[in-house]
Amino acid sequence: MYLLIQKIPMKVPVAYIPKCPFCGEPIEPPKEVPSARILEFPRNVCKNCGAVYVYDATGHNLGAAYVEALVFACDDDWDLAWQLLPEEDYLEGRIEHYDGVTHKVIQGNFYQERYIRGVLLFIKLQEDIQEVTNEGVKKKISSLTYSSTPKRSPRFSKKLVEELVKENNLEELVNLAKEDTRVVTALQRLLYSGDEQLRWRAIKALGEVSKVIVKFKPSIVTKFLRNIIYARSDSAASSWGAIGATAEIISNNPEIYKNFIPPFVSFLIDQDSRKEVLWGIGRVAERGRPDLVKKIIPALYKLVTDEDPSIRGHAAWCLGIFKEKPAKPLLEDLLEDQHVIQIFIDGDLKKKTISELARRAIHQIKDA
Template sequence: MSPVVGRFQGRDVIAVPQCPFCEQTFSPPTEEAGETPREMPVGRCLCGAAYAYDATGHNLGSAMIEALVCACHGDWDHAWDLLPGEDYLERQLEHYDLETHKVISGGVYEGRRIAGTLYFIRLHEPLRKQDASPARNREYPVKNRASHSSPRKGRKSFSKREVESLVRDYRLDAVVEIARTDARVIASLKRLLYAVDRILARRAAEALGLAGHVIAREDPSRIARLLQGLISSLTDSAASAWGSLDAIGEIIYHSPNEFAGYIPQLYALSRDRALLPEILRSLEMISRSRSPVIRKTAFQFVQLLRDEDPRVVAYAAMLLGNLGATEAREELERLKDATDPVEVYEKGRLIEKTLGLLASEALDKL
């Protein structure tokens, strides 16, 4: 019998929380758990699952990362090498109240709104056994995991340093070759999205789109989970948004038939003014695929050609040019003499162009 203890208040149920993996009760998450201080309270269940507490329910991307790093005993490098499904399972426990350590299914308790979520991560058993050893003696079986990902014929091992070197040298064809035999390369590429070196980060986004296209042919759900995680991360921090958005744009551009359904989520996020330039840059990349999902909304971007931010105007102009949106011709003509500098990414380089030049290039496509 499950040890849940609950009581009814009208239709609301208040229950003792249980681990979604083993159905045991567990201790409340704390600000510090073992190795290092955390941005969120974290904890561990006796079954080996780690969990992180998101008080608002809107920072699940951060909660996932905190729980994963906690599961790896603070080893960030190891955490980045792991993939959902192959290496760990994820679960969420909603309407959790840290103050009472209860699940308030109605979402309100004594006048307080309860929106907290516990994000659970449990590593697969071989990895849990490795992580139970002291950190200084721990050796992770990342390169040979036959029990959780049957190696494809011809798989060659690689390190994240090797992947970084290939991206830095703009040898994306070599990255794609790795992706053909080992989908784990996406974890190494994902960590580069947040590199301080902006060219490296932008090349990593392009590589992720190319590798994602190859992987999606056999396992589209893996890339769908990647997209979902990148989109979730956008609610956490605008500072890291540009890396995620560039990757989202590249992935959908290279695989529009599979992932164009994510475009409306970008539209919804564009209501955040701080994200608008980067979202438009992502949509501009997607528009090169001429996806009908974005073409039918082209008229909505015309008004952005009068925005006060040159980046917004530039990316909107490029997008409309890609779509062959003749309804934007008059506004684009007006911009031909604009001298505002705007940074754009082309063939592995970040270069500056004037707004007028970008408008002229867009007009040439109409």
């Protein structure tokens, strides 16, 4: 018995270079914005007609992307942007199924084993308005860089990253990150380790590594922070070391990621995250930017008397970093507190009594 099998050719997705929906000319890839906000999209300008476009890689933030495209088209003039009317003052366009990796539009949902859901949103101002904003927009675009291909190294392995973290070999981790950006993902995996020392060393490593990667591939670090913020907003999501990692990245790159501080600090209301948030607040202040987190100081006065030893110990440590002289009586009340907690200070996870942390804080205040 013979079985007749008909060979059906595999349908290969058609991929083509995107063209401006207004003038029909090919467009260049979106450029990355290094000074990231919670939501900030890669963008560019059509060289032929001046239309502005932004790239939403997920296709889930189109409202925010639309606003950002409109404001950027107005040369970041929010007042002008809100005065404009669609159809009358500007036109809108959209390209779906855009793949930011290859800079191609894909006919279908999958390409090169990846699900493609990116969207390019376009805004084209009327000529009289564009004449006013065009020069500023082009100047801003010229200062941005194209997204680079993720770096890969034959040396990279998850096992190697874990070994370097266990050894606390930050220098070699940073060198490896320069060769391979997957180091960030490997370190993120360690944030869920049951080994608390390993977890905190991974947090420290992420801060150091982020300073390097943000120089040539900022979107990797920004995406990492966004994912933590979004995941933590879901009460069902477990943060483990993610909150601490967020703080360490911000403290190492304060000017770039200071806009992530408000949502980060908001996690202080969550009992499970409170210790790491307090540690993060202290780290940002300790590294020379207390101005970014000073609004939280009043809460520290309450938390330093918290029934949880770990919370009051971290709060005491923070008050010392802020050199809060009015807090001295509260800290003196803790000098007999012999509860032992674990706290990541001076580069490693250490066991300290509340008394030791209070005494340390008092000395910092006296030396101020």
